[in-house]
Amino acid sequence: MVAKILNGKDIALEIREQIRVEVDKQKKMGNIVPGLAVILVGEDPASQVYVRNKKIACQKAGFNDVSIVLSKTTTQAELLAKIDDLNTDASVHGIIVQLPVPEHINTAEIIERIDSEKDVDGFHPYNMGRLATSLPKLAPCTPHGVMTMLDKTGVTIRGLNAVVVGASNIVGVPMALELLNRRATVTICHSATKDLAKKVSEADIVVVGVGIAEMVKGAWIKEGAIVIDVGINRLENGSLVGDVEFDTAKERASWITPVPGGVGPMTIATLLQNTLQAAYK
Numbered sequence: 001m002v003a004k005i006l007n008g009k010d011i012a013l014e015i016r017e018q019i020r021v022e023v024d025k026q027k028k029m030g031n032i033v034p035g036l037a038v039i040l041v042g043e044d045p046a047s048q049v050y051v052r053n054k055k056i057a058c059q060k061a062g063f064n065d066v067s068i069v070l071s072k073t074t075t076q077a078e079l080l081a082k083i084d085d086l087n088t089d090a091s092v093h094g095i096i097v098q099l100p101v102p103e104h105i106n107t108a109e110i111i112e113r114i115d116s117e118k119d120v121d122g123f124h125p126y127n128m129g130r131l132a133t134s135l136p137k138l139a140p141c142t143p144h145g146v147m148t149m150l151d152k153t154g155v156t157i158r159g160l161n162a163v164v165v166g167a168s169n170i171v172g173v174p175m176a177l178e179l180l181n182r183r184a185t186v187t188i189c190h191s192a193t194k195d196l197a198k199k200v201s202e203a204d205i206v207v208v209g210v211g212i213a214e215m216v217k218g219a220w221i222k223e224g225a226i227v228i229d230v231g232i233n234r235l236e237n238g239s240l241v242g243d244v245e246f247d248t249a250k251e252r253a254s255w256i257t258p259v260p261g262g263v264g265p266m267t268i269a270t271l272l273q274n275t276l277q278a279a280y281k
């Protein structure tokens with residue numbers, strides 16, 4: 001079997017256009033303009049690119065965007081004070097702190113300080129708890145974007161075996177909860193998992209988010225499985241690859257996401273959806 005390509009770029013553009021039209025309509029009706037504040041602490045080059053892309057997406061959607069760039073020596077107290085300001089700013093409906101933050105910052109405390117109604121990343125324990133109790137409000141963007149992509153395949157998720165490789169709070173854990181909420185049978189694999197190849201080979205849906213180039217081999221993929229690759233890794237020759245060995249996996253999968261142009265664009269489109277939801281709740 002040769003897989004069909006699940007093109008996140010096109011799906012994301014479609015969602016972004018729908019949002020732009022909706023914001024335009026609301027503006028014409030005299031309603032508020034959604035506002036997103038993005039905080040970047042330090043100068044991590046990858047984070048700078050992600051933050052710039054989020055800012056451009058906001059502007060194209062007609063949102064107000066507030067970019068806050070803080071030096072890498074910013075203290076915990078200073079960052080908390082900035083969040084407090086944004087929490088009480090009525091023109092700001094969504095707040096995100098780009099991760100990772102410098103090591104001296106306590107990430108959990110920062111995330112918990114964001115007003116859960118403005119937590120458009122969906123990382124606050126309240127929003128994670130809502131997802132874990134099948135009562136989602138603002139759900140983490142990358143996993144929720146993956147669900148939007150899975151729905152585009154037309155495949156019924158209920159009853160399928162889903163294997164999530166990677167157990168991060170940003171991707172793996174909320175991804176597993178999203179799939180569980182749709183009645184998939186979910187296995188989460190991580191660095192202590194024994195015989196990963198066997199686990200992956202039993203999956204009807206495989207979602208990989210580990211940050212290791214081509215770690216999941218094409219030969220492990222069950223014939224006809226859906227393969228979702230959340231990874232984006234730059235090789236020494238400058239090319240970008242995912243966490244899945246694409247060329248061999250696509251010979252076995254029914255659907256597969258490319259890297260780049262797969263899951264990546266869906267994260268931003270879902271962030272805009274969450275911000276729209278937070279603004280017009």
Ligand code: GUN
Nearest residue numbers: 096097098099100121141
């Ligand atoms: N770093 C990597 N992915 C994300 C994300 O979705 N949100 C934030 N805030 N930081 C990230």
